[in-house]
Amino acid sequence: xxxxxxxxxxxxxxxxxxxxxxxxxxSGLALGTVGEFPGGDHEAAAAEAAEIARLAxxxxxxxxxxxxxxxxxxLEDLIISNRDSYHLLRFVPTSFxxxxxxxVCLGRSDGNLALARIRLGEMAGRLxxx
Amino acid sequence: xxxAVPPPRLPVRDRAAAPDPAGGGGVSPMLTxxxxxxxxxxxxxxxxxxxxxxxxxxxxxxxxxxxxxxLLLAHGTLTPDAWRQAVERADEERGAGRLLVEAGLxxxxxxxxxxxxxxxxAGYFAxxxxxxxxxxxxxxxxxxxxVRPVTVAELERETLRRRAxxxxxxxxxxxxxxxxxxxxxxxxxxxxTAPAARQRAVLALVDGVRTAPDIARALGRxxxxxxxxxxxxxxxxxVAAKPPPAAPDPPPGxxxxxxxxxxxxxxxxxxxxxxxL
Numbered sequence: 001x002x003x004x005x006x007x008x009x010x011x012x013x014x015x016x017x018x019x020x021x022x023x024x025x026x027s028g029l030a031l032g033t034v035g036e037f038p039g040g041d042h043e044a045a046a047a048e049a050a051e052i053a054r055l056a057x058x059x060x061x062x063x064x065x066x067x068x069x070x071x072x073x074x075l076e077d078l079i080i081s082n083r084d085s086y087h088l089l090r091f092v093p094t095s096f097x098x099x100x101x102x103x104v105c106l107g108r109s110d111g112n113l114a115l116a117r118i119r120l121g122e123m124a125g126r127l128x129x130x
Numbered sequence: 131x132x133x134a135v136p137p138p139r140l141p142v143r144d145r146a147a148a149p150d151p152a153g154g155g156g157v158s159p160m161l162t163x164x165x166x167x168x169x170x171x172x173x174x175x176x177x178x179x180x181x182x183x184x185x186x187x188x189x190x191x192x193x194x195x196x197x198x199x200x201l202l203l204a205h206g207t208l209t210p211d212a213w214r215q216a217v218e219r220a221d222e223e224r225g226a227g228r229l230l231v232e233a234g235l236x237x238x239x240x241x242x243x244x245x246x247x248x249x250x251x252a253g254y255f256a257x258x259x260x261x262x263x264x265x266x267x268x269x270x271x272x273x274x275x276x277v278r279p280v281t282v283a284e285l286e287r288e289t290l291r292r293r294a295x296x297x298x299x300x301x302x303x304x305x306x307x308x309x310x311x312x313x314x315x316x317x318x319x320x321x322x323t324a325p326a327a328r329q330r331a332v333l334a335l336v337d338g339v340r341t342a343p344d345i346a347r348a349l350g351r352x353x354x355x356x357x358x359x360x361x362x363x364x365x366x367x368x369v370a371a372k373p374p375p376a377a378p379d380p381p382p383g384x385x386x387x388x389x390x391x392x393x394x395x396x397x398x399x400x401x402x403x404x405x406x407l
Binding site: 001002003004007022024026027028029031058072092094095096097098099100126127128129130 | 201202204205206207231234236237238239240242243244246247250278288291292295326327328349350351352354355358
């Protein structure tokens with residue numbers, strides 16, 4: 001059964017993965033980090049990713065339309081791309097109060113965004129459901 | 131032409147300025163010392179308790195922060211029976227956390243996430259400035275076992291970061307622990323100022339009696355996210371700390387001059403801010 005570290009190491013096996021982290025978006029604290037993030041400062045990367053994750057999660061414009069049962073968080077993932085990398089933020093739903101997401105940084109040339117999105121969703125499920 | 135000379139800057143005590151080489155952030159010199167000597171036992175402070183094993187923080191508790199069991203039981207992640215049995219069967223070799231994971235009652239990742247949330251939240255209060263000295267009892271680790279220990283330096287750094295984060299949202303620490311009142315925002319709330327769903331649930335429990343930690347407990351939520359919700363609501367003008375009960379009337383016969391000096395208000399705010407440091 002994977003803990004935080006095993007989950008992050010698995011994420012690092014995704015093609016093109018440069019860095020992986022589990023981040024609490026209310027505080028901006030990285031609960032675990034593996035690999036490298038741009039700028040070399042994984043604490044700053046976690047705080048910045050947390051800020052955008054929180055903003056996205058709180059906007060009604062991005063919540064599902066048929067949100068009869070308010071899911072917490074209402075989002076699945078956030079994808080941010082630039083010239084040389086993809087950032088994939090996967091929200092991790094838990095049955096207790098938490099606010100965490102998995103953050104993976106992929107190299108643009110060797111990363112596979114579609115595959116990473118599917119795998120990261122599976123990893124998020126195993127992390128909290130076993 | 132004369133320039134107004136800016137007043138000299140007041141000296142600021144910067145606790146983070148000189149990190150101790152042993153790894154502490156200067157929040158609690160005693161804790162730094164205990165980490166350096168790899169102590170095992172319980173540090174009791176005014177607003178919370180830190181459990182150390184081998185100089186690492188393995189658990190933290192505070193009356194102001196819902197604990198691991200509160201969070202796991204609140205929304206049915208665990209049943210009270212399962213928790214009680216794990217605690218009863220736990221020993222030094224196999225802590226309650228490990229027993230729950232081995233029995234398949236909670237996923238290891240879920241336990242680690244919930245535990246870290248509870249530890250940092252309680253640590254925030256436990257490391258708050260206090261008026262009484264902390265006491266350390268050497269002994270054994272916590273019966274939960276080492277789920278995911280954090281270093282003293284990590285906990286202190288995160289506590290300072292959270293203080294700064296909350297201060298940026300709304301610079302009045304009083305709303306963290308005082309009973310909360312609903313206040314009318316200036317102007318009718320439009321869609322632009324409507325609080326997020328999480329904050330609306332917090333706002334619904336503000337009744338002039340409950341404090342932010344009370345609301346966290348009632349909702350089965352973590353303490354720190356609730357503090358950020360309350361500070362955001364305060365910044366939006368929807369919530370305020372209930373003022374402490376007024377001082378008793380002065381005995382008749384002594385005529386106090388009416389005070390209209392605005393400096394008094396400033397001095398009171400200054401005193402509140404200093405006490406909150």
